[in-house]
Amino acid sequence: MGFLDRAKKLAEQALEKAEQALDQAKERTSSGGGSDDGGGRGGGGVAADVAAGPRMGTPYVEGMLGRPGWRERGLVDPAAVLPVDQRDQAGVPHSTRSVIVEEPYGMGRRWTSGLRSLGLFYQLYPEHEAWVPPVGVAPLAGVPGAMTGELPDGRTVVLLGAGGKRVVLETSGLDDAWRTSLARTVSENLASA
Numbered sequence: 001m002g003f004l005d006r007a008k009k010l011a012e013q014a015l016e017k018a019e020q021a022l023d024q025a026k027e028r029t030s031s032g033g034g035s036d037d038g039g040g041r042g043g044g045g046v047a048a049d050v051a052a053g054p055r056m057g058t059p060y061v062e063g064m065l066g067r068p069g070w071r072e073r074g075l076v077d078p079a080a081v082l083p084v085d086q087r088d089q090a091g092v093p094h095s096t097r098s099v100i101v102e103e104p105y106g107m108g109r110r111w112t113s114g115l116r117s118l119g120l121f122y123q124l125y126p127e128h129e130a131w132v133p134p135v136g137v138a139p140l141a142g143v144p145g146a147m148t149g150e151l152p153d154g155r156t157v158v159l160l161g162a163g164g165k166r167v168v169l170e171t172s173g174l175d176d177a178w179r180t181s182l183a184r185t186v187s188e189n190l191a192s193a
Contacts, residue, residue: 081167
């Protein structure tokens with residue numbers, strides 16, 4: 001029973017920390033102006049990035065992945081690079097909340113609804129940048145510089161880069177046309193971020 005009590009306490013502490021971060025962000029934005037709607041068109045500052053958490057999904061808390069993530073590097077939240085309207089049109093409803101995860105290819109957010117999922121991951125560390133899909137990569141037609149590959153579990157990844165930023169778009173349950181369209185959007189948003 002001791003293990004379960006410790007796990008419950010840790011979960012409660014994590015929830016409390018996330019709520020505190022959200023409250024702090026709300027205070028900052030109410031005293032300092034509006035917030036980014038997650039569409040990548042707004043200010044993109046740190047306070048706006050934190051305040052948009054509920055709409056983007058899991059609020060990001062510095063260090064939550066065990067080492068510095070995109071916020072500590074001054075990068076735009078993945079939810080703004082892969083905007084809610086594009087995710088919605090691709091079949092992942094706007095009401096879908098994200099989870100913040102680290103994969104071998106990067107740190108970012110993933111949205112899952114039924115059999116469809118979308119994720120956007122920044123390649124922040126050397127091991128992320130060195131990663132390649134087990135089956136290899138091929139150019140993605142229609143998106144200059146984009147490379148695509150398959151994962152053993154059926155997910156497809158698209159490796160993109162613009163302005164010194166490297167990201168991986170992860171999709172599941174989408175056809176090639178949607179993957180290409182989303183990769184174009186991500187590439188454009190990265191270049192302007």
